[in-house]
Amino acid sequence: MLKTAEHLYLQIADKLELLISKEVLKTGDKLPSVRTMSEEQGVSMSTAFQAYYHLEGKGLIESRPKSGYYVIFCARRLPDMPQKCEAVKKPEEVTVHDMISKMFVQASNNEILKFSSAVPLASLLPTAKLSKAMIQAMRNTDAAGLGYESTQGNENLRRQIARMSILWGGAVSEEDIITTSGCIDALHLCLSATTQPGDTIAIESPAYFGTLQLAESLGLKVLEVPTHPATGVDLEYLDKAIPRFKIKACVFVTNFNNPLGACMPDSHKQELVRLLEKYDIPLIEDDIYGDMYFGKERPSVCKTFDKSGLVLLCNSFSKALAPGFRVGWTLPGRYKDKVLQLKRTRSISCASLPGAAIAHFLENDRYEHHLRNTRKALHTQYLRHLQAVTDYFPEDICITRPQGGFVLWIELNQKINTFELYDQALKHKVSFAPGRIFSLQERYGNCLRISYGNPWSKQVEDGIKTIGRLIKKMS
């Protein structure tokens, strides 16, 4: 019964959302009262209320005291999405960006309102439950976690990860999984296992700057592949580029990538796996945002379609649960032995207790509940931020429409240098990620990435207003 009721309110909410997006209902329009809605739709008052509550959570409507619900969101005014970038002439040696270090230094300054880091605020994290899980881990782990765990990692944790693989269409066993110290450690191990210094790898463009730095630290060259803000890397281009540039491995974020928010459709993922097989090269698939979808279900991964073990899937619990626990994992396919050997060589094993604590948390089915709340909060925050950027930034901008993840990518007028804007914004105690650090080419100098990990507040709105004002001043 409950199930049907839940279904009903979502049906109503979806219909209303459609009307709002088609501008049948416009910003400022008053919605029918809860009673009217309940009568018109033949549902209970409570179901009608739930539908409105849901839309309010998404930032589409607002309740005004003693008046009712009003549309506050308007689709038409939203700027266009950016286009995918042009192809480059050749792969680039990787050089380090001082700006990245600067951003990390700012990261510990609590006086700055940060739109710069793709991390959820502590208020979204299940602090008390994880502390409890940690105490449980101390009780249940051999020698209270003082001893080395096996190099492959906590068995219970691997079992829980295997159990959850069904969500992305996998059916793996704990034996296939190796735990790591966060996702970046997984990427590092997988890149080390599949490449030699001097090799060229393919990455998205714009790409997460951490991947650029990792490639540099391993002496790799990178080819930036044109990437569409909705559907991900250009596969036609990739098909030609792999033989032409002797690509040895790909590193792609296939779901809600950073910074574009692109999510490859299943058909693209299948096609990509076919390309990997055609050229017999591995894909290091970073799925760190895959659980943070706004839609009805979790997107698949390339690993879902991988029969030949060429996909090394990497993930962590840093985005949804506990960045500071540094618990990640990889499913390295046919590279398992190599990755395991590298992990043993470089770290012997992971810290015992953080992994054991996360395993306890997962075991008790708290994770799915927590993820549901996080996704809902992120979706609302996405819509609010999108609307605010639309309201306060100049009209000649483009914005991405991520269907998950943590970040918006905004293209400004070509005249605006977001490096300069960044320095200006810092003086006003607001930070974002300037576009230039997401590429090794002289690109994206007029772009910026804004994280919507911060819960919506007057302060956040003012921060976006400030950035918008500074842009207008520079125009």
Next chain:
Amino acid sequence: MLKTAEHLYLQIADKLELLISKEVLKTGDKLPSVRTMSEEQGVSMSTAFQAYYHLEGKGLIESRPKSGYYVIFCARRLPDMPQKCEAVKKPEEVTVHDMISKMFVQASNNEILKFSSAVPLASLLPTAKLSKAMIQAMRNTDAAGLGYESTQGNENLRRQIARMSILWGGAVSEEDIITTSGCIDALHLCLSATTQPGDTIAIESPAYFGTLQLAESLGLKVLEVPTHPATGVDLEYLDKAIPRFKIKACVFVTNFNNPLGACMPDSHKQELVRLLEKYDIPLIEDDIYGDMYFGKERPSVCKTFDKSGLVLLCNSFSKALAPGFRVGWTLPGRYKDKVLQLKRTRSISCASLPGAAIAHFLENDRYEHHLRNTRKALHTQYLRHLQAVTDYFPEDICITRPQGGFVLWIELNQKINTFELYDQALKHKVSFAPGRIFSLQERYGNCLRISYGNPWSKQVEDGIKTIGRLIKKMS
């Protein structure tokens, strides 16, 4: 007063130890009664008793019920120390040893009596106190440790490490220190920061196999430097080898190295630092055994004498406190920025709670107390293992005399292949580390490393007896 009394009993114990080592007192000799000793030395009965108790703890004498104390240790019968190895013709590309993987697989088999791992048994670790420190860490760390800590690492932990630097003659600040995930992570970061793939580094011979694997994973060549079992690397040879083989960095364990147990005298350390300056190359100094000395005080490190920042000191709390916490650190001198950048790129930060817990433990001065007990236990275990190897192995062997650390290195008759011996021993559920894995040359095939990390017991004695019997059968 207590201080003087403590001093007194040690003075008496030292005198007796000297008499035993000079064989004035021989195995089986009865010592004067506690009362006689107290009268002869003009000390209290309690002081005399303490002296005997101390020597008993060291395995030099034993108390026989209703009879008194007897000498059970005899210096004369001990085999010779091994010689340092011959110099090699050229550096070697690093190749991986399957045997190492095999050892690590055995490591999780609890049915095997392991003389193979240089790790103290859980019984020596302060489990309850560290669990308490962990709970304290959860209470006192921002967001219960769920958030990222700074890339440089927990500030309190760095402060405690800086405070303790006085023990090895340092006077560093927390700003000089970077925390890492165990010592091997520190070595990895420091090697990455100071070398390029294809470079040649100098290491000891025999060398810790983990260092060989690390070098391989980074595409480095290694030159094995002849190393004396008491005084460490041959500096005269090194002086010629650095320019000849274009050595880019040295990786040495200067105190109680693994597997020889060599401890460089201060004069050698100073000379080594002079060589580094002469050729302007860095030393990655692994001091992981430095706190585990049997003598009166902690040995210095090369870092003690380093004015130019060429020494990157690496250490961890894995040997004395909690291997499974993976908490280590480095003092990377002039390479600090590079190491910090690499750490950020490869792991963002360490797990927050393990480091915070160790900091709490250190803060409360529990560490020195714990180390005192560990050192005492290890010293006793060393003497018992040494004596048992002498008793049960053939007479034509050489054994090292480490003055600290966890391991004995034993040279058998050239005819014995310790790889074969290892397989034989495994069948009897006993393991050790075969000598061959400590070199890339075809060397040390007749050597083995035995850890005395296991507390002395009938089972341990039987294990050594078994290995001895197998050797005699192979002779």
